[in-house]
Amino acid sequence: MKKKRLIITFIIAIIVVFSLAILKYTQDSKNEYIKLHERILLKEARTLYSNMINVRSWAALHGGVYIKDNGTLKPNPYLANNVEYTKNNELLIRVNPAWMTRLVSEISNKKEKYYFKITSLTPINPHNAPDKFEKEALTYLINHKDENFYTKFTKDKYNFMGKLRVEKACLQCHVNQGLKVNDVIGGLRVTLPTNTYERSIELIDSKTDNIYFIIIFTALSFITLIVFTINSIYKKNKDIRILNSTLERKVKRRTKELRDLNKKLSKTAVTDYLTKIPNRRYFFEVGEKAFALAKREKSSFCIVCFDVDFFKNINDRYGHHAGDVALKRIASILNTHTRNSDILARTGGEEFSVVLNNTNTDGALKFAEKIRDAVQKTNITYNKAIIKVTVSAGVACLKENDSFQSMLNRADSALYMAKENGRNVVICT
Structure with missing residues (x-):
């Protein structure tokens, strides 16, 4: 027991240990996968940030841009020189970098659900005032001078904030805020959808x-199976030792009987020439032996x-060769469904017999019904004609006072009753 x-x-x-190693590897792989997708989001956000910074720098370098009034924009009251007029008295509205960023953001948000915003903790224009995330990000970037950006996930969004530093061109608008070139003036926010x-x-x-479920279930299954197997082996080991001597004697006796039977069979022609299954002689010789063994072993x-039902009609209508084809097909079906321990033979012109060893009445009826159904569903093609064939079956099972011949007689009687009852049926006596 200790062993x-x-x-x-x-x-x-x-x-x-093996299961835990697989679980850890799976979890690490999952974390790497998540980090990879976060890096992809960060890379996309930084690319958009860089592009927008370049646009902002260009706009700042040129002091903003003037666009023709189309009725959709109103001059920015927080900008100096916010309007100009052409020679033709057409109104031009000045758009600075922050406003340009907001306009681009509105277009991107409609088309691709991207969002851009230039913001500051001390904005000139109230439209550029920071929201909760932007305040949090700007405060972080101010307190961590070595960091250039700040990111955060919110519902359905990935928020990115990058530093905005003062360029010389920026001082045109922010001259009164006491800023110097390269100071952090605020940040550029980029928001991406996270669908x-x-x-x-x-x-x-x-x-x-x-995967976790499969690993745990498999591990528990293996443990249960192994524990059950080991316990069963140790439990049965004692019974095996006790039965060993008895089994050896039985094996020797049965081996001798089978050896003697095989020697006799080797001298006898036992194969039916047409169907290539055992013939009537084989059936009676081996059947008698099997019967005696079953009686002795109880x-x-x-x-x-x-x-075969109406076999003469097949010969008369299609010819004897067609009848031979039908017999071969039925023999093949029987051979497919019988076990190695069963005895199958062609015992007459259109008659086949099977000895079922270690099979009770219910099993024999199921076997006979299976054969009957298989034959009924088989289409035999001969010279482009489809021949439908059925069989009737009689079943007899061992009784106390039976002999092999009496059983065979009862099976024949049952077969006759099947013929009388319309054919294509199974009768048991």
Whole structure:
């Protein structure tokens, strides 16, 4: 018992360690996958940030741009020189970098759900005042001078804030704020939709959960199976030792009987020339032996006789060769459904018989019904004609006072009754 416990403990420990290693590897892979997608979002945000910074720098370098009034924009009251007029008295509205960023953001938000905003803790224009995230990000960037950007996930969004430093051109608008070139004036916010990111994370969560379940279920199954197997082996070991001597004697006796039977069979022609299955002589010689063995061992034993329905009509209508084709097909069906321990033979012109060893009445009826159904569903093609064939069957199972011949007689009687009852049926006596 001590050795058994040691073996079980050792195997369980190996399975647990191996399972934990796989779980850790799966979790690490999941984390790497999530980090990869976060890096993709960050890279996209930084690219958009850089592009927008370049646009802002260009606009700041040129002191903003003037655009023709189309009725959709109103002059910015917080800008000096916010309007100009052409020679033709057309109104031109000055757009500074922050306003340009807001206009681009509105277009991007409509088309691609991207959002841009230039903001500051001390904005000139109230439109550029920071919201909660922007205040948080700007405060962080001011307090962490070595950091150039700040990111945060919110519902359905990935928020990015990058520093905005004062350029010489910026001082045109911010001259009264006491700023110097390269000071942090505020930040440029880039917000990306996270639909694709969230779908990817949901997918990896679902798949890792499935993997966790499979690993744990497999480990528990292996542990249960191994413990059960080891316990069964130790439990049955004693019974095996007790039965060993008895089994050896039985094996020797049965081996001698089978050897003698094989020697006799080797001298006898036992194959039917047409169907290539055993013939009537084989059936009676081996059947008698099997019957005697079943009587001695008190095991179940049944005989099933099959007869092809209206076989003469097939020969008369299609010719004897067609009848031969039908017999071969039926023999093939029988051969497919019989076991190695059963005895199958062609015992007459259109009659086949089967000895079912270690089979009770219910099993014999099921076997006969299976054969009947298989034959009925078979289409035999001969010279482009479809021949439908059925069989009737009689079943007899071993009774106390039976002989092999009496069983065969009862099976024949049952077969006759099947013929009388309309054919294509199975009758048991």
